[in-house]
Amino acid sequence: MLELSILGFLAEEPLHGYELKERITALSGHVRPVSDGALYPAITRLVTAGKLDQHTAEGAGAAPRRMLSLTERGREDLLERLRHPRQAEITDQVRFNTVLAFLRHLPDPAEQAAVLRRRLEFLNTPASFFYRDGQPVRAEQTDDLFRQGMLRVARATGEAERGWLAEAVAHLDTLSPGACAEPPATAR
Structure with a gap:
């Protein structure tokens, strides 16, 4: 579900890691908080698989930020995940809400x-x-x-x-x- 959330939010607009984490946390709420130890390895897996692109952009302060955006391969993966959610993504309310949050992309x-x-x-x-x-x-x-x-x-x-x-x-x-x-x- 973490990867689906990452792909789904990045289908809407490029984000940096902190913004992405905040949106995922708001979606899953206190029930399933997302940790940096889960989020950043998932981002790395998706970048390595060619599903996300990352580049450095100017930050709000002095520090540059790592911006993430969805690639065409990432968009295809998102659509496939939405077309064919696993059974647990249908039966579990929180997981289904994650699917529902991005279903408009189909x-x-x-x-x-x-x-x-x-x-x-x-x-x-x-x-x-x-x-x-x-x-x-x-x-x-x-x-x-x-x-x-x-x-x-x-x-x-x-x-x-x-x-x-x-x-x-x-x-x-x-x-x-x-x-x-x-x-x-x-x-x-």
Whole structure:
């Protein structure tokens, strides 16, 4: 997900490492903070693979900054990652949000819709944090106040996400190939 975030943010504009780190941190939040020990080796791997270009630019102060930009190979990699997210990138909420943050870079609304359909299919599969006799436990089936809270919040969040996903897929299905996806008028 770190590499996807790097590629995604650099598809929008060239950045220096600190700006990139700040944007990635804002996207993943406190849940998955990014360390210099993870970010800079990932940048080095992407530069070595020819997916990023780096050059020195004048800094805001006296020190020059290392600016990063996406190469054509990097853009192709980004698009491939967005077209075919791994299953964990569909099932994990934070990872899916990272995919969602950059999905607009896919030029084909049908490909965008296909990714959203995968997430919708996952959300429509009965699941729970807790199971009894191999069956998902619902909030109404437990006397534990705190587990009830977890399950109720998860259900409400899932219902909201499923509603948005269905609306977004319907909208994308109306677009001609190659059109840019604009949010539906009813989206907030």
